[in-house]
Ligand SMILES: O=C(O)CCC(=O)C(=O)O
């Protein structure tokens with residue numbers, strides 16, 4: 001089987017699912033073999049010291065310890081570009097329900113999942129990412145991508161009917177995540193000594209939330225594949241719920257650091273548009289996902305981006321003589337980001353002055 005799939009073009013490989021390949025005992029095809037095996041063998045993976053920040057403490061505290069938490073937040077976003085959020089107000093029972101419906105969805109027979117299949121070139125729906133440009137590798141993953149907010153973006157035909165509670169759980173989670181975005185946007189504005197609503201104002205009332213359910217099948221050869229290739233997100237920021245299987249890594253300096261799994265925490269990761277709005281003070285970190293030979297991994301990423309056609313740019317309060325303007329104002333950056341992503345490149349230079 002390995003010999004057959006090695007020569008399949010990307011479109012054909014994308015028409016099958018990685019999960020099916022694993023069930024059928026197929027080896028990764030050459031188009032999946034994106035990982036530098038030298039790096040895989042020689043570089044130890046360090047568990048990262050990404051700070052844990054209590055959002056509730058920041059929003060409710062006016063004391064000097066609240067100030068201290070804000071300093072910790074700013075330092076996390078300047079150095080790592082992400083933090084692990086606790087005190088976000090989402091009960092652990094709901095986080096676990098989201099993890100459960102995600103796993104139950106992917107563990108269904110293929111006929112059931114195929115009801116929500118996207119065409120190879122579409123974004124929303126079940127499958128793999130649209131075909132990347134020539135010369136790019138394929139990720140060792142399957143995903144279900146759904147626009148969840150605002151309402152008029154939703155395409156109900158792609159919303160699974162099974163497991164039965166999927167829709168209800170995702171709707172409840174979306175409402176809660178919207179509340180978390182309010183807490184996060186205010187906290188990071190305060191950490192930069194800006195007016196607390198400034199980022200929400202830039203992103204607009206119709207700021208978009210997309211949900212990406214990722215399933216990274218176990219792989220017999222984790223040293224040759226990547227669950228998700230190195231990239232930075234095109235969002236303002238992304239809120240990631242992990243299960244208990246490690247795999248996500250963040251690049252800091254020259255080194256990959258594994259993000260620890262914490263059952264009640266959400267990883268808040270800055271995207272390129274927050275790097276732009278913060279005039280480069282916050283970093284949009286490059287990250288990737290590794291697989292392992294033992295267990296499949298689930299994650300649910302919620303991308304938070306400006307409303308359609310909304311211009312964003314560096315906050316005026318962050319532009320001064322010491323820190324000149326680094327970025328232009330830009331509209332619908334996510335589209336440009338996607339074009340470059342398909343080529344395996346970053347897009348941030350497009351917004352540079
Ligand atoms: O699986 C993860 O933890 C990260 C997913 C991710 O980076 C993405 O969906 O953009």
Ligand SMILES: [Fe+2]
Pocket residue numbers: 231232233238287
């Ligand atoms: Fe990402």
